Amino acid sequence: MNFRIDGLQYANWGEKIFREMRAGGMDAVHVTIAYHENFRETVANIEAWNLLFEKHSNLIIHGKTAADVDLAKQTNRTTIFFGFQNPSPIEDDIGLVEIVHTLGARFMQLTYNNQSLLATGCYEAEDAGITRMGREVIREMNRVGLVVDMSHSAERSTLEAAEISERPIVVTHANPYSWHPALRNKSDAVLRALAESGGMLGFSMYPHHLAGSTDCSLESFCEMIARTADLMGVDHIGLGSDLCQDQPDSVVEWMRVGRWTKQIDYGEGSASAPGFPDMPEWFGGNADFPNIEAGLRQIGFDETDVNKVMGNNWYRFFEENFKPSK
Amino acid sequence: MNFRIDGLQYANWGEKIFREMRAGGMDAVHVTIAYHENFRETVANIEAWNLLFEKHSNLIIHGKTAADVDLAKQTNRTTIFFGFQNPSPIEDDIGLVEIVHTLGARFMQLTYNNQSLLATGCYEAEDAGITRMGREVIREMNRVGLVVDMSHSAERSTLEAAEISERPIVVTHANPYSWHPALRNKSDAVLRALAESGGMLGFSMYPHHLAGSTDCSLESFCEMIARTADLMGVDHIGLGSDLCQDQPDSVVEWMRVGRWTKQIDYGEGSASAPGFPDMPEWFGGNADFPNIEAGLRQIGFDETDVNKVMGNNWYRFFEENFKPSK
Numbered sequence: 187m188n189f190r191i192d193g194l195q196y197a198n199w200g201e202k203i204f205r206e207m208r209a210g211g212m213d214a215v216h217v218t219i220a221y222h223e224n225f226r227e228t229v230a231n232i233e234a235w236n237l238l239f240e241k242h243s244n245l246i247i248h249g250k251t252a253a254d255v256d257l258a259k260q261t262n263r264t265t266i267f268f269g270f271q272n273p274s275p276i277e278d279d280i281g282l283v284e285i286v287h288t289l290g291a292r293f294m295q296l297t298y299n300n301q302s303l304l305a306t307g308c309y310e311a312e313d314a315g316i317t318r319m320g321r322e323v324i325r326e327m328n329r330v331g332l333v334v335d336m337s338h339s340a341e342r343s344t345l346e347a348a349e350i351s352e353r354p355i356v357v358t359h360a361n362p363y364s365w366h367p368a369l370r371n372k373s374d375a376v377l378r379a380l381a382e383s384g385g386m387l388g389f390s391m392y393p394h395h396l397a398g399s400t401d402c403s404l405e406s407f408c409e410m411i412a413r414t415a416d417l418m419g420v421d422h423i424g425l426g427s428d429l430c431q432d433q434p435d436s437v438v439e440w441m442r443v444g445r446w447t448k449q450i451d452y453g454e455g456s457a458s459a460p461g462f463p464d465m466p467e468w469f470g471g472n473a474d475f476p477n478i479e480a481g482l483r484q485i486g487f488d489e490t491d492v493n494k495v496m497g498n499n500w501y502r503f504f505e506e507n508f509k510p511s512k
Numbered sequence: 513m514n515f516r517i518d519g520l521q522y523a524n525w526g527e528k529i530f531r532e533m534r535a536g537g538m539d540a541v542h543v544t545i546a547y548h549e550n551f552r553e554t555v556a557n558i559e560a561w562n563l564l565f566e567k568h569s570n571l572i573i574h575g576k577t578a579a580d581v582d583l584a585k586q587t588n589r590t591t592i593f594f595g596f597q598n599p600s601p602i603e604d605d606i607g608l609v610e611i612v613h614t615l616g617a618r619f620m621q622l623t624y625n626n627q628s629l630l631a632t633g634c635y636e637a638e639d640a641g642i643t644r645m646g647r648e649v650i651r652e653m654n655r656v657g658l659v660v661d662m663s664h665s666a667e668r669s670t671l672e673a674a675e676i677s678e679r680p681i682v683v684t685h686a687n688p689y690s691w692h693p694a695l696r697n698k699s700d701a702v703l704r705a706l707a708e709s710g711g712m713l714g715f716s717m718y719p720h721h722l723a724g725s726t727d728c729s730l731e732s733f734c735e736m737i738a739r740t741a742d743l744m745g746v747d748h749i750g751l752g753s754d755l756c757q758d759q760p761d762s763v764v765e766w767m768r769v770g771r772w773t774k775q776i777d778y779g780e781g782s783a784s785a786p787g788f789p790d791m792p793e794w795f796g797g798n799a800d801f802p803n804i805e806a807g808l809r810q811i812g813f814d815e816t817d818v819n820k821v822m823g824n825n826w827y828r829f830f831e832e833n834f835k836p837s838k
Contacts (some may be wrong), residue, residue: 226552233607281559288615 189213189255190475191497191504193388193426194269194337194359196441197472198433199238204245206431206472207264213497214255214265214504215472216293216358216426220275222444225282228275232268232289239266248290252505267504269293269358271338271441273304273323280319280326287330292508293358294327295335296320296347299453300446305336305343308369309453313340321350328353331509337370337426344376353507354385359426361390362417365410366397370454374417381418386503388426389414391478393463394454395428404468404481411495412485420491424500425478431471435461515539515581516801517823517830519714519752520595520663520685522767523798524759525564530571532757532798533590539823540581540591540830541798542619542684542752546601548770551608554601558594558615565592574616578831593830595619595684597664597767599630599649606645606652613656618834619684620653621661622646622673625779626772631662631669634695635779639666647676654679657835663696663752670702679833680710685752687716688743691736692723696780700743707744712829714752715740717804719789720780721754730794734807737821746817750826751804757797761787 190211196218197203207215219235220228239248247258249265258265268290275291276282286294296316297307304320306313316324324347327334334355336344348355357380363371372380372387380387389411396402397410414423430437438461442453452460468477475496482492516537522544523529533541545561546554565574573584575591584591594616601617602608612620622642623633630646632639642650650673653660660681662670674681683706689697698706698713706713715737722728723736740749756763764787768779778786794803801822808818 225555229551229611230605230607233605233611236607236610279556279559281556281562284562285555285559285615289611290614 187256187259188493189259189497189501191255191424191500192216192429192475193356193386193424193500194218195427195429195431196433196437197429197431201242201245203431203472204242204264208245208262209473210475212264212472212475213259214249214267214500216267216269218271219268219291220270221272221298221441222274222446225275225277225279228270228286229289235266235268249292250290251508252501255501255504267292269335271295272298273302276323278303278319280322283323283326283332284330287332291332292504293333293335293356295338296323296343297339299338299442305347306340308338308340310340313342315342316346316350320347324350325352327351329511331507331511333507336376341373341376344372345379348379348383348385351383353511354383354503355380356386356388356503357426358386358388359390359392359395359428360387361395361410362414365413366395368395368454371395377414377418381422384422386422386424386499387414387418388424388500390426390428391466391469392428392430393465396466400464400466402466404466404477405485407466408478408481408485411482412487415491415495420494421499421502423495424497425475425495427469429471430462433462438462513582513585514819515585515823515827517581517750517826518542518755518801519682519712519750519826520544521753521755521757522759522763523755523757524763527568527571529757529798530568530590534571534588535799536801538590538798538801539585540575540593540826542593542595544597545594545617546596547598547624547767548600548772551601551603551605554596554612555615561592561594575618576616577834578827581827581830593618595621595661597621598624599628602649604629604645606648609649609652609658610656613658617658618830619659619661619682621664622649622669623665625664625768631673632666634664634666636666639668641668642672642676646673650677653677655837657833657837659833662702667699667702670698671705674705674709674711677709679837680712680829681706682712682714682829683752684712684714685716685718685721685754686713687721687736688740691739692721694721694780697721703740703744707748712748712750712825713740713744714750714826716752716754717792717795718754718756719791722792726790726792728792730792730803730807731811733792734804734811737808738811738813741817741821746820747825749821750823751801751821753795755797756788759788764788
């Protein structure tokens with residue numbers, strides 16, 4: 187059985203997009219449900235998702251384990267897995283790690299762009315590595331089956347997380363720095379550390395992470411995937427589109443600014459281009475995943491490896507990493 | 513297979529009591545985890561329980577379904593099911609009903625002693641019945657599999673809850689008013705409504721609910737059970753000890769006063785006897801459940817009915833009522 191899985195999205199969820207997920211053949215999507223929300227606000231976001239699961243039970247199901255992806259596939263639905271792009275939902279309380287896992291969280295970034303209580307974000311000038319609480323939280327995440335995601339973290343913190351964590355760590359959405367030197371893209375050292383941990387890189391289609399931005403060609407994107415397969419091994423890569431489909435620009439402002447500053451922080455954008463960038467023509471939304479699959483075939487991936495990248499690797503990762511450690 | 517189950521306790525949890533539960537042969541206990549706590553405070557209480565589950569995994573397991581009771585029995589442990597004696601954990605937010613069920617709550621009282629957002633408590637002068645939000649919350653509790661418990665509710669509210677609820681409702685801990693006319697004990701009309709709903713009454717060993725209080729004899733208690741079996745049917749009764757083992761008197765003050773008054777409210781106690789009353793000599797704690805079993809045999813219950821009252825009825829109730837409706 188082959189699976190189509192996206193390692194990260196933050197779309198304007200609703201029936202339109204769920205139908206596009208079906209059109210794109212998506213068996214599972216990891217969705218962000220918190221950027222800067224505290225615990226209670228995150229619970230409110232889960233409540234909103236519960237209403238979506240109830241209302242659109244013909245299109246989506248809430249994923250807890252890989253077995254839910256099998257069920258979704260058999261019933262023509264898409265599995266939704268929750269994740270956080272910041273540890274703000276656990277506040278300063280390690281007991282909340284198990285609580286959020288029970289509520290369905292399966293990925294948590296140790297940082298967004300800034301310093302957190304756990305680690306350093308990729309936009310800070312100094313990276314002091316994993317904090318005292320960070321070490322404790324990584325151990326607890328390992329215990330309950332909440333995956334450490336270092337997508338927005340700084341280099342040293344990421345390498346230390348890979349070393350401290352006794353289970354694989356991931357970067358759900360980024361690309362190699364060697365292909366496009368963005369602050370959010372990852373060094374070869376980080377990519378090797380992910381693979382050595384048994385973890386995954388999800389390739390991002392967010393224009394700021396693409397060589398040539400919106401004008402990046404599908405061929406260039408797929409060639410980058412091929413080179414990363416050479417570096418990391420073809421079993422440790424998948425997709426992590428970072429798709430923010432149908433979101434208004436107010437959303438990217440919340441993502442970047444939260445409540446940590448009274449100024450505007452443009453993040454990967456700029457004063458002249460503060461909003462979401464235009465997507466590349468070959469990937470506008472959930473219905474376009476087949477374009478990526480065709481692109482991978484086109485540059486010479488064989489059928490097995492195409493399927494690994496399109497979802498089978500993520501499926502295997504979910505099987506091994508969403509349950510409590512023994 | 514026969515089960516020994518207690519329908520309500522609020523003890524000073526820890527290794528000592530968990531070992532007594534094993535000594536008493538308890539396969540499952542419904543424990544109160546909130547009296548007046550709001551959502552975040554209730555989560556903190558669950559976090560404290562999670563530490564107990566981790567630390568004492570040889571003695572207790574966290575129960576979600578009846579199958580966990582089977583597992584506990586096979587492995588010589590006691591299953592702990594969570595419940596609330598007040599709807600304060602869901603605040604004014606119906607979405608929290610599913611959230612608390614996901615976190616393990618299986619019983620929720622619509623009121624403690626006072627008026628709540630949902631219904632009227634047994635100490636209020638006027639009982640206006642189930643509120644607008646109450647009707648909605650009962651429907652949602654039915655949907656997710658959170659049992660409506662009317663132990664501390666007033667008469668009209670209780671009868672209306674039985675009518676509105678599409679799944680059985682319970683009184684986890686009280687006795688018949690006809691045996692001992694305490695405000696917390698239940699009229700024959702309420703007892704019949706419980707049975708007609710397919711629900712349960714759990715007999716309380718809390719002295720304020722016993723004829724003769726601390727001096728109540730085991731024989732009188734067991735005769736009361738026999739008469740209630742005649743009224744409700746022997747399939748609708750079980751135990752609900754209301755045991756507050758090893759708790760300091762500060763705990764009964766929190767139970768009664770919470771944050772709703774600046775005065776002392778003595779509840780079922782009085783100014784001259786403000787603390788926990790002494791337990792009857794035949795039931796001092798978790799190790800004494802075999803005394804009840806012997807008492808039931810003594811007054812003539814046959815083996816099948818002894819086992820129904822001691823736990824098999826609760827087990828069947830758990831099987832049918834802890835999962836989402838279809």
